[in-house]
Amino acid sequence: MSESRTFVVSTATTKLTLIVDEERRLRLQGFGNIDHSASLPLAYPAAGDGWVFEPAISVIHADGNTSTDLRVIDAKYGEDELTVTLKDEVYDCRVALSIRANAETDIFETSVRIENHEAGEIVVESMASSSFDFGKADWHLTQFRGDWADEANMETERLGAGIKVLDSKLMVRAHQFTSPWFILSNGPLHETEGEVFGGSLAWPSSFQFVFEKMPKGNLVATCGYNPRGSRFHLQPGEALDAPTMIWAWSGEGSGDLSRKLHRYMRERVIRDGDRLRPILLNNWEATYFKFDEAKIESLFAGAKDLGMELFLLDDGWFGSKYPRDGDHQGLGDWMPDPKKLPHGLSRLTDAAKELGLRFGLWFEPEMVNPGSELCERHPDWLIQQPSRAYEPQRNQMILDLANPEVRDFAYNVLHETLLQYPGISFVKWDCNRYVTQPGSPYLPANRQSHLQIEYAKALDHIMDRLKEDHPEVEVMMCSGGGGRVDYRSMRCAHEVWPSDMTDPVRRIFIQWGYSHFFPAMALANHVTRWGERPLKFCFDVAMSGSLGMDVDVAQLSESDRCFAKSAIETYKRIRDVVQFGELHRLESPYDGARCSLLFRLGERAILFVYASTAVAASDLALRGLDEGQSYRVKEINTVGGSGLEATLDFRHILALPEYVELTSSVFEITPI
Ligand code: DGJ
Numbered sequence: 001m002s003e004s005r006t007f008v009v010s011t012a013t014t015k016l017t018l019i020v021d022e023e024r025r026l027r028l029q030g031f032g033n034i035d036h037s038a039s040l041p042l043a044y045p046a047a048g049d050g051w052v053f054e055p056a057i058s059v060i061h062a063d064g065n066t067s068t069d070l071r072v073i074d075a076k077y078g079e080d081e082l083t084v085t086l087k088d089e090v091y092d093c094r095v096a097l098s099i100r101a102n103a104e105t106d107i108f109e110t111s112v113r114i115e116n117h118e119a120g121e122i123v124v125e126s127m128a129s130s131s132f133d134f135g136k137a138d139w140h141l142t143q144f145r146g147d148w149a150d151e152a153n154m155e156t157e158r159l160g161a162g163i164k165v166l167d168s169k170l171m172v173r174a175h176q177f178t179s180p181w182f183i184l185s186n187g188p189l190h191e192t193e194g195e196v197f198g199g200s201l202a203w204p205s206s207f208q209f210v211f212e213k214m215p216k217g218n219l220v221a222t223c224g225y226n227p228r229g230s231r232f233h234l235q236p237g238e239a240l241d242a243p244t245m246i247w248a249w250s251g252e253g254s255g256d257l258s259r260k261l262h263r264y265m266r267e268r269v270i271r272d273g274d275r276l277r278p279i280l281l282n283n284w285e286a287t288y289f290k291f292d293e294a295k296i297e298s299l300f301a302g303a304k305d306l307g308m309e310l311f312l313l314d315d316g317w318f319g320s321k322y323p324r325d326g327d328h329q330g331l332g333d334w335m336p337d338p339k340k341l342p343h344g345l346s347r348l349t350d351a352a353k354e355l356g357l358r359f360g361l362w363f364e365p366e367m368v369n370p371g372s373e374l375c376e377r378h379p380d381w382l383i384q385q386p387s388r389a390y391e392p393q394r395n396q397m398i399l400d401l402a403n404p405e406v407r408d409f410a411y412n413v414l415h416e417t418l419l420q421y422p423g424i425s426f427v428k429w430d431c432n433r434y435v436t437q438p439g440s441p442y443l444p445a446n447r448q449s450h451l452q453i454e455y456a457k458a459l460d461h462i463m464d465r466l467k468e469d470h471p472e473v474e475v476m477m478c479s480g481g482g483g484r485v486d487y488r489s490m491r492c493a494h495e496v497w498p499s500d501m502t503d504p505v506r507r508i509f510i511q512w513g514y515s516h517f518f519p520a521m522a523l524a525n526h527v528t529r530w531g532e533r534p535l536k537f538c539f540d541v542a543m544s545g546s547l548g549m550d551v552d553v554a555q556l557s558e559s560d561r562c563f564a565k566s567a568i569e570t571y572k573r574i575r576d577v578v579q580f581g582e583l584h585r586l587e588s589p590y591d592g593a594r595c596s597l598l599f600r601l602g603e604r605a606i607l608f609v610y611a612s613t614a615v616a617a618s619d620l621a622l623r624g625l626d627e628g629q630s631y632r633v634k635e636i637n638t639v640g641g642s643g644l645e646a647t648l649d650f651r652h653i654l655a656l657p658e659y660v661e662l663t664s665s666v667f668e669i670t671p672i
Contacts, residue, residue: 004020005019005020006018006019006020006029007019007075007077007082009081009082009099009100009101009108010080010101011080011101011105011106011107011249012104013106013251014031014032014106014251015031016028016030016099016101016108017029018084019040020084023071024071024073025042025070025071025072026042026043026070026084026086027041027043028041028042028133031132031134031249032195032249032251033251034133034135034137036133036135041133043097043131044056044070044086044095044097044112044128044131045057045131046059046067046068046069046070047059047066047068047126048065048067048068049067049068049069053212053214053220054131054163054210054222055126055222056127056128056130056131056222057070057095057112057114057126057128058124058125058126058127058227059114059123059124059125060122060123060125061091061093061118062091062118062121062122063120065091068088068091069089069090070086070095071086071087071088071089072084072086073085073087080100080101081098081099081100082098082099083097083098084096084097091118092117092118093115093116093117093122094114094115094117095112095113095114095115096112096113096114096115097111097112098110098111098112102264102268104263105248105260105261105264106249106250106260107246107247107248107249107260107264108246108247108248109244109246109247110130110244110245110247111129111241111242111243112127112128112129112130112224112242113239113240113242114127114239115234115238116235116236116239117236118236120236121233121234121235121236122233123231123232123233123234124231124232124233124234125227125231126224126227127225127227127232127240127242128224128242129223129225129243129244129245130221130222130223130224130245130247131221131222131223132220132221133218133220134197134218134219135218135219136216136217136219137186137187137195137219138158138186138187139159139211139219140157140158140184140186140189141156141157141159141164141166141182141183141184142155142156142182142183142184142185142189142516143166143178143182144178144181144513144514144517145177145178145179146177147176147177148176148483148500149499149500149501150499150501151481151482151498151501151513152482152499152509152510152512152514153513154516156189158188159211159213160213161213162212162213163210163212163213164211165209165210165211166182166208166209166211167206167207167209167226167228168205168206169206169228170434170435171205171434171438171451171452171455172205172366172398172433172434172435173433173434173479173483174204174205174206174207174434174483174486175482175483175484175486176434176479176483179482179513180200180201180203180485180486181198181200181201181516181517182199182209183196183199183254183257183516184196184197184211184221185197185253185254189254190253190254191253191254191585191588192253192255193253194252195250196249196250196257197247197248197249198246198248198249198254198257198261198516199221199246200245200248200261200517201224201243201486202243202244202245202486202487202488202491203225203243203244203488204456204459204486204488204489205225205226205452205453205459206225206228206230207223207224207225207226208226208227208228209222209223210223223245224242224243225242225243225452225453226452229438229452230449230450230451230453231449232449232450232453233446233447233450240453243488244487244488246264246487248264254516254585255583255584255585257516258515258516258585259583261516261517261519262518262519262520262582262583263519265487265517265518265519266519266521269487269491270490270491270493270494270495270519270521270522271474271492271494272474272494273521275494276521276575276579277474277494277521277524277546277575277579278308278309278358278426278474279307279308279309279310279547279548279568279571279572280308280309280311280426280549281299281303281308281310281311281312281548281551281553282312282314282526282548282549283299283313283314283550284314284315284362284550285526285528285529285530285550285551286299286550286551286552286555287299287552288316289315289316289324289325289326289327290316291316291340292339292341293341293342293347293348296313296348297348297351298554299311299552300351300352300355300357301355301553301554302553302554303355303549303553304355304357305553305561306561306564306568307565307568307569307572308357308548308549309357309358310359310426311357311358311359311360312360312362312428312548313359313360313361313362314362314428315362315430316337316340317336317337317340317341317345317361318333318335318336319333319335320333320373321373322369322371322372322373323339324337327394327395328369328395329369329372329395330371330372331364331367331368331369331372332367332368332369332373332374332375333372333374334363334413334417345361345420345421345424346421349421349424358425359423359424359425360424360426360428361424361426361427361428362428362430363413363417363429364431364432365410365411365414365429366398366399366410366431367399367431367432367433368382368396368397368398368399369395369397370390370396370397375397378406380400380441380442381399381403381406382397382398382399382400383397383400383435383437383438383440383451384397384437384439385437385439386439388439391436392433393432393433394432394433394480396433397433398433398435400440400442401454401455401458402440402450402451402454402455403440403441403442406442407458407462410458410462411461411462411465411466414427414462414470415465415469418469418470418473424473425472425474426474426475426476427466427473427474427475428476429476429478429493430478430479430480431479431480431484432479432480432483433480434483438451438452439451440454460488463491464492466492467491467492474495475492475493475494476493476494476496476497477489477490477493477495477497478496478497480500481497481499481500481501482496482497482498482499482510485514485518490522494522495521495522495523495546496522496523496524498510498511498523498525501530502527502531502538502550503530503531504531504533504537504538504540504541504542504610504612505662506531507525507542508541508595508612509589509590511523511525511541511544511545512589512590512595515585519579519583520544520545520546520578520581520583520599521546521578522546523545523546524546525541525542525545526542526547526548526549527539527547527549527550527551527564528549528550528551529551534662534663535556535560535563535564536563536567536637536639536663536664537610537662537663537664539563539564539567539571540608540610540637540664540665540666541664543567543570543574543578543608543666544578544597544608547568549564563639566637570636570637570666574636574666574668576601577600577601577604577605577606578606580601581599581600581601581605581606582599582600582624583597583599584597584598584600584622585597586598586607586621586622586623587620589610589612592615593613593614593615594609594611594615594659595609595610595611595612596608596610596620598622598623598624598669600624600625603670604670605624605625605631605669605670606668606669607633607654607665607666607667608666609656609664609665609666609667610664611659611660611661611662611664612661612662613661614659614660614661615658615659616658617656617657617658619654619655619656620656621651621652621653622652622654622669623652625648626671627650628650629650629672630647630648630650630671631647631648631652631669631672632645632648632669632670632671632672633645633646633647633648633654633667633668633669634667634668634669634670635665635666635667636666636667636668637666643665644657644665644667647672648669
């Protein structure tokens, strides 16, 4: 290739344009509304050969040269997919950049592979999944951050000069503090206006997003796995893949961006995105570790009575020498606890089946308590460092999945239990700590820095096998709440447990944050007694996702039990709209005491209104309805009595009454 060439990867309403210049360097000409025709920045700048900013890639070649000079040698080009292969001018080190477009959703997936064809070993110091120059607009960054039981808080800031980094160094439960997704907006983030890009790394491990405002004022975002402590050695003939980075675009604000991401996730990411999620009863908050067979069977009765569809048995069902009676022991010993469950799991799966309930089971396959038979047998299976005392979190250590034998053990924990008990059709995959002492007893001393990547590859292997070997088993991804919320893990899962925080007052914010990247069907929301809020308020909040409960139904008052039963019936009637519909976020909980959101599927719409504190009567302008069309509005899910009924003229303004604190409404909206 010698003369310049242009590649356009298009979606329905936007495009990404790359140019190969006369020196065969790859340059970015445009993305979304950004036009770089005048400057043509490098599309994937490499370290060491003149580039003095954050590099997309940094390699030490076989002879010790720390610079890389990438030129295009090949391009495979289809309408919605492009793979450009670059090679160093001197060294036979090849880097293939791939961009795939999802036409209907304006989403681009980028991925990168490096291959070593040099005579000796090379070291990959860093390799981003994408590096884009976003030009000189008024870029604002919205991140989603928090901690256990406080996930996905939104924070927007204007990006100033220099570097802003969002990252995780946690490797496992990697997203406990920062979610692996963000939004760049031209100006403050707005729901219905402005150019926005949503970025999301499909990677269950440490990540790094670097936003560098260059001296000339343009913003470059370099995103990928976290290169810190992750130097990767490649022998001749070996290759390394960077994880997929997902970029969504909209010219109409974050609402439109989310609808595109939701559709993409339902159609391309989560499993069975066209199948309704079951309503489940989980025993965690009802019993914690304190239960036995009789207690669990008594919970089944409550689930059945309320019309739920699945029972999920949580932590605490296993361990023999070290029974799992608390979080201090037993992890790793995956046999039913003979004291709590003297008849094993079959008795429970059979009893559930007899009642017409499906049965789900909790696992934490990557973890081990030092107090376990597993740890006694295999002390060398734990992530640990020589000469350092164990540093447990929640009394547990992480298994060294870089070791294929350990990886297979972790897989078989799931696989063999599912084979042995075909009555289990749902798995909650939990993961409750992060890495603080990254060391693998399996990897040699000079390959310790491979742990992050080898661990993630092992997770890939386990997730893919689980999906292949047990296609009918549904998976809830969980990590002490939302510690594993990346699009890669979601490819193995049907839903995520976004947070252990189930007090609806806080939960409204958490669900709002997640809704920017996750469709409602993928967010498991459970009604619990956390915070002792009115049951209707709890239900109305949980019903805007995949509904479940974490309560002992027998402990509910008669009136609460009756309400719960009718709420579940109502949810069954509207869940297709919530789970498959388009979301319109109307009033943000960050802006005032009232929060509202509307889901629309075909002709039907469901509106949720939440008031955590008192709110005066005021009008609500609805969005997402047909222009010029009038509608009938009917309140549903009321506690006794009938609710508000109204008609909406073509302006779609709904006069909402005064709300006292901790009240809420659900409205069904149909065309007249
Ligand atoms: C953390 C999860 O987020 C909870 O829902 C529960 O499964 C516990 N782990 C069990 O240990």
